[in-house]
Amino acid sequence: MIELERKPFRERLAHQYSTYLSELEAGYMMGREGCGPVAKIMQYKDLHTDDFKDVLVFGSNSYLGFSNHSYIKQKVKQAVDAYGIGTGGSPAFSGYTRQHHELEQRLAKLAGHEDAILLPGGYMANLCWVNGLMNRKDVIVYDKNSHASVINAIKMTGVTFYSFDPENLAQFNKLLAHIKNRTKGEAQIFSTVEGVRSIDGTIIDLAGYIDVCKSQDVITILDDAHGIGTVGKTGKGTLEYLDLMGQVDMRMSTCSKAIGAQGAFVSGSRELIFLLRNFSYPYLFTSALAQPTVAAISAALDLLETEPQWVQRLQENVSYMQDRLENAGFEIIRGVSGIIPVFFRKDGVVRHINKALYQKGLFANIMEYPMVPPGLERLRLSMMATHTREEIDTAVSLIAETAKEFDVL
Numbered sequence: 001m002i003e004l005e006r007k008p009f010r011e012r013l014a015h016q017y018s019t020y021l022s023e024l025e026a027g028y029m030m031g032r033e034g035c036g037p038v039a040k041i042m043q044y045k046d047l048h049t050d051d052f053k054d055v056l057v058f059g060s061n062s063y064l065g066f067s068n069h070s071y072i073k074q075k076v077k078q079a080v081d082a083y084g085i086g087t088g089g090s091p092a093f094s095g096y097t098r099q100h101h102e103l104e105q106r107l108a109k110l111a112g113h114e115d116a117i118l119l120p121g122g123y124m125a126n127l128c129w130v131n132g133l134m135n136r137k138d139v140i141v142y143d144k145n146s147h148a149s150v151i152n153a154i155k156m157t158g159v160t161f162y163s164f165d166p167e168n169l170a171q172f173n174k175l176l177a178h179i180k181n182r183t184k185g186e187a188q189i190f191s192t193v194e195g196v197r198s199i200d201g202t203i204i205d206l207a208g209y210i211d212v213c214k215s216q217d218v219i220t221i222l223d224d225a226h227g228i229g230t231v232g233k234t235g236k237g238t239l240e241y242l243d244l245m246g247q248v249d250m251r252m253s254t255c256s257k258a259i260g261a262q263g264a265f266v267s268g269s270r271e272l273i274f275l276l277r278n279f280s281y282p283y284l285f286t287s288a289l290a291q292p293t294v295a296a297i298s299a300a301l302d303l304l305e306t307e308p309q310w311v312q313r314l315q316e317n318v319s320y321m322q323d324r325l326e327n328a329g330f331e332i333i334r335g336v337s338g339i340i341p342v343f344f345r346k347d348g349v350v351r352h353i354n355k356a357l358y359q360k361g362l363f364a365n366i367m368e369y370p371m372v373p374p375g376l377e378r379l380r381l382s383m384m385a386t387h388t389r390e391e392i393d394t395a396v397s398l399i400a401e402t403a404k405e406f407d408v409l
């Protein structure tokens with residue numbers, strides 16, 4: 001990888017494109033083309049023909065099925081009529097409206113914080129807080145499995161950074177003490193972890209992590225992209241699930257996953273959000289979230305408040321799928337959210353299995369090196385509240401049948 005980075009641009013391009021072509025042959029399926037609303041059954045383009053066919057979707061982040069929910073669509077249509085389709089400006093200039101303000105207040109309340117700001121996506125939200133809070137004198141200590149947006153934001157902002165393993169909090173504590181010593185207490189340390197972890201759907205010892213951070217005066221930011229709408233009694237996310245509401249300094253959640261729309265928010269104290277609102281370039285210099293999307297997020301929050309059965313159904317489906325996979329003999333990680341990793345423990349096999357599943361009508365995703373360490377490649381199933389028991393049974397049968405064909409079950 002490093003050798004490739006050093007090559008001149010044209011050589012790098014030729015190498016990367018030819019690698020891509022050979023990977024396509026081997027079953028690389030990024031960019032599969034869908035058609036129609038995002039739902040548990042969707043039309044996707046066949047890999048070998050131009051025909052679209054129905055596939056059973058176990059690979060969408062729309063965990064609650066809200067991307068195609070009739071109530072939300074109705075609210076969006078009304079918003080289009082009332083406000084049009086775009087904001088025509090950044091929040092700092094002309095793009096900020098009463099609807100943005102009201103939604104931000106609602107999101108702050110949901111997060112248990114004083115204030116919140118809306119951004120056009122989770123990637124931008126992570127750029128926003130890194131860029132808005134820190135300067136080159138500060139230090140960030142991030143979970144080694146953090147999302148690409150966090151790592152990219154850190155590199156772009158040029159802050160000093162360290163990664164850590166949240167499974168080892170004693171080591172984390174030592175690292176913080178070492179940083180304080182090295183910087184003679186002059187640097188502010190920030191730290192970030194995920195709530196429900198995107199990599200495997202589990203949650204770290206968040207209470208222990210927060211205790212360590214508090215004891216070392218570290219400012220904490222929780223990325224709860226996969227927690228909102230999937231865990232907690234009323235879908236408020238990981239902090240509600242663990243009874244830790246209000247215990248982190250800031251929180252980021254996307255509205256592109258369980259909320260079913262697009263956009264994201266960052267919440268925190270009035271002072272911290274003031275800093276982002278007035279000084280963070282990724283907030284100041286991009287157009288405010290479009291009004292129909294603001295309406296979609298608000299409508300999704302209505303549903304979370306009035307129809308708790310969505311989160312409950314998702315949870316029931318997750319447990320049912322985990323039981324069925326384990327009974328069929330699969331090695332899985334039993335997390336608490338909509339993400340279920342399935343391991344086959346044979347080098348390179350997961351992409352072939354995934355391709356075969358797709359051809360049989362099952363859409364799932366995979367994680368391979370460098371997203372996960374070698375040996376930990378996995379099929380990554382994403383559950384939806386709208387899946388029926390029958391559909392889950394069909395998915396398990398297809399995975400079992402295919403795993404047997406590849407001699408890994």
Ligand SMILES: Cc1ncc(COP(=O)(O)O)c(C=O)c1O
Pocket residue numbers: 121122123124126147149194198223225226254255256263264
């Ligand atoms: C943990 C985490 N943070 C941030 C993001 C980015 O969110 P968005 O898709 O809204 O840009 C993702 C998306 O995959 C994610 O998994």
